[in-house]
Amino acid sequence: MKASILLLEDDQQLSDTVKQFLQYQGYEVLCAYDGLQAQDLVYEKQIDLMLLDIKVPHQDGFEFLQTLRNDNVQTPAIFITSLNAVEDVTRGFDIGCDDYIRKPFALKELQSRMEALLKRRYGTYEEKIDLGEGLLFDIQENLLTQDNQRVPLKTKEAKLLSLFLEYPNELLTYDKIFEHLWEYDEEPSAGSLRSYVKTARTFLGKDNIETIKNVGYRFVKE
8 A cells, every 4th residue: 555545525426436546546545524533533543644625514624634733633634625715725724734626626636746745745655665774664653674673663763763754854843853752741852852863863874864953953865
């Protein structure tokens, strides 16, 4: 499977059409027909990308995504909607969507937008990313292996590796890293973070992780 997709669409026929097309392309597709059902799937399953209709029952697409973003769920999202007003588009991006496609749309266009977003978010999207020298990182499982043997990592070390690989060549501020690595009831530690970065450098290359003084870090990938 290329990636796991959440499809929030209350039009049964359109939902079935999109699902069948994406499954044929190799994606896993989880369908929801209202906002509350979609919430359950997000918190129960591993989701890599969300396709969200706006006019759905119980909780519309705007409210659904706003709830997730308030909960610090940063899964990429594309709104699929018949709404055409500029203010609707603006509201979608303000809430935290990554792209917007209007109905009716060509399935191939949807696929192209999805793949561009997945590539931007995860680098070249693969379940396992080759780091060289027999090292593979499973981005879904946060699992590092070398020659098919598990490399023991602390949970936060694995999360940091995943974060660098998801955002190659992007500046990751301390705040963003702290939010990703530490739970809401934990106190972030700058000292521990330096230790985790040191570990990451052993796998990604010492010179490939830049320290941006007083701001954060950047994983430089050619």
